[in-house]
Amino acid sequence: MQFDMRALPLPARYKIINSTVTPRPIAWVTTLSTDGVRNAAPYSFFNAVGDDPPLLVLGLLKHPRHGGMKDTASNIMATGEFVVNLVCEADAERMNRCSVDAPPELDEIEYAGIETAPASVVKPPLIATAPVSFECRKVAALDIGPRQTVILGEILMAHIKDEFVIDAAKAYVDNPAMKLIGRTHGSGWYLRNGDAFQMDRPTYDPDWRERQ
Ligand SMILES: Cc1cc2nc3c(=O)[nH]c(=O)nc-3n(C[C@H](O)[C@H](O)[C@H](O)COP(=O)(O)O)c2cc1C
Secondary structure (H helix, E strand, O other): OOOOOOOOOHHHHHHHHHOOOOOEEOEEEEEEOOOOOEEEEEEOOEEEEEEOOEEEEEEEEOOOOOOOOOHHHHHHHHHOEEEEEEOEHHHHHHHHHOOOOOOOOOOHHHHOOOOEEOOOOOOOOEEOOOOEEEEEEEEEEEEOOOOEEEEEEEEEEEEEOHHHEEEOOOOEEOHHHHOEEEEOOOOOOEEEOOOOOOOOOOOOOOOOOOOO
């Protein structure tokens, strides 16, 4: 079956993407407004897209009720800074609490009972319980269509909790121990990071036809 994404109504387009592009990592983004109000919110239209410079991408949809920017997008556009914190199982409920449609003047970090730590080079705080936090600066913002802003951020500083660093000199990190979670299909479904398998990357065999 084919779905013409150009003709489908918006909720159906969202469902097609949400229920196929899985699992998605979750960026738990901390920002500050120009007035200094602290904000935290989860975004799973998120991924790493490069390493020179180290780049992350966030897909920020417009607010479903008033059609303006969500607080995270307004804050990033106004200040150029944000922190992407990765979400572990123990933080799942606090992360979820941050997805409420709260007024912009609410300190969502206090509302969700989040413990913070100061960042090194940007103003928004780190989430102290997150296994990994990336301090970022906005390098580009693309408004593609009326309903979304895509933000590209350069990672300036990566924080990984000591207990997950196996060998700092070689940058070996114990990913399974972090117990990160991701979004999967359907409303409110999540995945634990626990069913990995390994495949070595093959080299090209110029005689591959003959071997068939
Ligand atoms: C796990 C999860 C992932 C989400 N991913 C996105 C996303 O990628 N883009 C988006 O616009 N909203 C996403 N949301 C909804 C926002 O978190 C929600 O609209 C929130 O209120 C935005 O907060 P803010 O206005 O403080 O930025 C997600 C919610 C959850 C629970």
